[in-house]
Amino acid sequence: MSKQHTISDYDEASKALREKNLRQALYDEGSVIMQDVLVNLHGDEHRARRSLETQVFRRDFFRYYETEVFPTTLKETLAPYIESGEMDLVDFGYRVMVNLTVDFTGIDRPLKTPEETADLMALTQLFGRTATMAHATVDRDALRAEAREALDRFDETYVVPSIASRTEKLQQLKAGEITEEDLPRDVLTVLLRNEDNIDMTRDMLTREMAFFTLAGAHTSIHTLTHAMHEMLTWTSAHPEDRKRIDEAPRFIQRCVFESIRLHPSSPIASRRSLCPMHIEQHDIDEGDSVIIDLQTANRSTDMFGSDASEFNPHRDIPKGQQGYGLSFGRGMHACLGLNLAAGVMPPEDKTVDHMGTVALISQVLFQAGVRPDPDKTAEKDTRTERDLWGYYPVRLGPV
Numbered sequence: 001m002s003k004q005h006t007i008s009d010y011d012e013a014s015k016a017l018r019e020k021n022l023r024q025a026l027y028d029e030g031s032v033i034m035q036d037v038l039v040n041l042h043g044d045e046h047r048a049r050r051s052l053e054t055q056v057f058r059r060d061f062f063r064y065y066e067t068e069v070f071p072t073t074l075k076e077t078l079a080p081y082i083e084s085g086e087m088d089l090v091d092f093g094y095r096v097m098v099n100l101t102v103d104f105t106g107i108d109r110p111l112k113t114p115e116e117t118a119d120l121m122a123l124t125q126l127f128g129r130t131a132t133m134a135h136a137t138v139d140r141d142a143l144r145a146e147a148r149e150a151l152d153r154f155d156e157t158y159v160v161p162s163i164a165s166r167t168e169k170l171q172q173l174k175a176g177e178i179t180e181e182d183l184p185r186d187v188l189t190v191l192l193r194n195e196d197n198i199d200m201t202r203d204m205l206t207r208e209m210a211f212f213t214l215a216g217a218h219t220s221i222h223t224l225t226h227a228m229h230e231m232l233t234w235t236s237a238h239p240e241d242r243k244r245i246d247e248a249p250r251f252i253q254r255c256v257f258e259s260i261r262l263h264p265s266s267p268i269a270s271r272r273s274l275c276p277m278h279i280e281q282h283d284i285d286e287g288d289s290v291i292i293d294l295q296t297a298n299r300s301t302d303m304f305g306s307d308a309s310e311f312n313p314h315r316d317i318p319k320g321q322q323g324y325g326l327s328f329g330r331g332m333h334a335c336l337g338l339n340l341a342a343g344v345m346p347p348e349d350k351t352v353d354h355m356g357t358v359a360l361i362s363q364v365l366f367q368a369g370v371r372p373d374p375d376k377t378a379e380k381d382t383r384t385e386r387d388l389w390g391y392y393p394v395r396l397g398p399v
């Protein structure tokens, strides 16, 4: 009979994430969306797909998004809230992130209307809840059926026309009518071009589109709400740091890293063993389940000090580690969107020029005078066992 092992020591968890003979198992329940998507593949199949898709996520691309594309999207999305003086951070996060993630996924938004954004938001939320079904507290069969129907509609409404427009562009490229620079820079284009000739069916393509949309949006949005909560709580207890938020991008980035360490978007990684092995006093047999407890490992007092379970943006980070701990994974499945979401932390003597979308949104919200709404109460999402905010009301503008 197969056994379950839980790894919670920081170094051992890091080792387990990099172990090639442990196969992804977190998304088995959410297979309606997650079957055969990148994060669920293993070995050569995973390597081939990842190396093709990585082309989209190079550093210059993130810099371009962060400096050229994102500030405009952010400003436009924020404007009506500044006008009304209030918002729900969770809803706002979805609104601002979803258009960004569908763009790099390769889903066209022909209408560019608020209704279209709302539809994509609803689909992304549903796909996110389906992918993480292992932690759902609602009827799983009903969720599965809803997701199946939504995936068909996502395919018809968005994927089919997006494939058509890219196929036409690729034909124009072949005919010499356009150049490489005229091609959209997104995952769908790379997959349709398929220069490495990987095997991928049409159904897999649609699921991969849904996966990239949710992988980019769901994680960043919940990270944003946790980070804002931590920063609002911290600055209310440490008013001297409010000025740092306004003046030092590095401080905001440190706050975001610290929050990501405490609140990894999935509290665990889950794997299945492909052969017998030994990790942290566990004798693991082939077929055993291995739970890598990221949340506990990230709160290791040996690694992060005696107050490791608390938010402290001034924490000393051990040499060779990042402030966000293991929250972006390690090894073969390490997050492809790390630089987009979290930016790059430069050495102390260099200025921050790439702080990542979560820190950028936080900075803009603080500039807009964000503070908790005194008349409304924030709530956690009760549809999942994951520690996520479901509703986070704030006020903006002058007090």
Ligand code: HEM
Binding pocket: 024, 026, 038, 039, 040, 050, 212, 215, 216, 217, 219, 220, 223, 260, 264, 265, 266, 269, 270, 326, 327, 328, 329, 330, 332, 333, 334, 335, 336, 337, 338, 340, 341, 342, 358
């Ligand atoms: C704060 C935000 C984010 C967090 C905390 C996060 C976290 C993670 C983690 C923990 C994994 C590894 C899963 C595992 O080992 O089983 C992962 C994988 C992945 N992430 Fe992220 N992620 C974030 C944002 C993004 C964004 C913005 C993108 C957009 C491109 C993205 C795309 C991916 C992809 C494609 C994978 C799968 C990589 C593979 O299997 O080879 N993530 N992410």
